Amino acid sequence: MRLNRKTHILGKTSVNDFLKNYWQKKPLLIKNAIPNFVSPITESDLFIIAQNEEAVSRLIEHKQGIWQVKYGPFKKSDLPKKTNIPWTILVQNINHYFPFAESFLNLFKFIPYARLDDLMISYATKKGSVGPHFDSYDVFLFQAQGTREWKISDQKKFTLDKKSSIKIITNFKSKNSWVLKPGDMLYLPPNIGHWGISQSDDCVTYSIGFRAPGTFEIQSKFLDFIQDHLITNENEIYKDPNLTPQKNPAEISSNMTKEMRNIVDRLRWDKSSINHFIGQLLSEPIENSIFETRKPLSLKAFEKSIVHKTLRLNSKTRMLFIKNNFYINGEFIKIDKKYTSFLKQLANDREISLESTLNKRDLNALGIALLPLYVAGFIDFIQ
C-alpha cells in the first residue's frame, strides 16, 4: 500500500469545510477515506514493537465486570490467545517505527504540526474494546483492518467507574452508531463519549492523536523559561543607604517593600522572548525520546553528503518555525535569515534535496547550521 502525499483524506468534505464546521466542534464520519485500504502494519508488527523497552503500550481486558490495564513492554508470552476473553493492545508513536506510519500521518498536514501528536495503533480480538470513555483531545479513528463498531453519545455529563483503573463511563447512552470497514474514518472532537467494539478477530484501528498544551503548563513553563533567561546581575543586592530609625525592628517598612517591589517590577519580557519560548515549548520531542548521537564528522564530509543525498528529519524530530526563527526538538537554530527558505522546506516536507542548487558559500553556511543537528541525531540522510 503506497500513499500519495496529496491524498485528500476527508472524503466529500473539504479542508475548509472541515475546519469551519467540524474541527473541535462535532464528529464527522468519512466513509472510504482511503478506498481499497490494506494495512501494511498488522497485529504481528504491533506485538514486536510492544516488546521494545522504549515503546509505550497497553493491554486492556474486561474481566469480571472490571476494566483492567497492563502496561508494556510485553513479552510474547504476556499476550493472551485470540480465543481468550476479548482483549485490546494499544501501541503509541508507531510513526517512530514505520516509514509508512510517518507518511500516513502526513495525510493530516491540514492541521499544523504543532498540534499533531502521534499515530497510535490498536489491535483487538472480536468484541475487544477499551470501554465507553471520552478523551480531552481531538482524534481521527481510521479503520485499517477488520471491522469495528463505533457508538458515540451526545451527553454532556458522565459518571465514571470507580472500580476500573482506566476512565470508563458508566452512564453511556449511544446516540449514533456506525460499523467502520477498512478505509473508513471517524473524527471526534474532545470530550465526546465514544465506545468502539471490534467485530472481527483482525481489528486494527489507527488513532491519529492531537495535542494541546494546558494553560497551567504554558504559564508555569514560561516562568521556568524566564528564570533561565534572567539577565539580572547576580551580584547586585538590596541597598538602603538612606535608612532612618524605625520604632518596630520586626516591621518590614514601606520603604523596604517599595524597593523590593521595584526589583520585582523590573522583570521584563517582550513579544519576541515569548515567541522564543513558544517555539521551544512546542518543538519539544515527546517525553523520553532518545536520539542516537553520531561520531563528529568534518564539515567538508558533511557538505559532500548534503549535496549528494536527501536530508530528512528523524521520525522523532519536531521542527517548527515562527516567522524566520527555527526550532528543533526544543532548541533554537542559529542561522542567517538568507537561508530560511531551505529550513522552511525541511520543516514542512520533513526532507530536502539540496543537490546542485547551492553555491559554495551557501553550502558552507547551511553545513555549519545543520552539522550539529546531524551529530545530535535530529536529522539524517535517506540512503
Ligand SMILES: [Mn+2]
Ligand atoms: Mn478514545
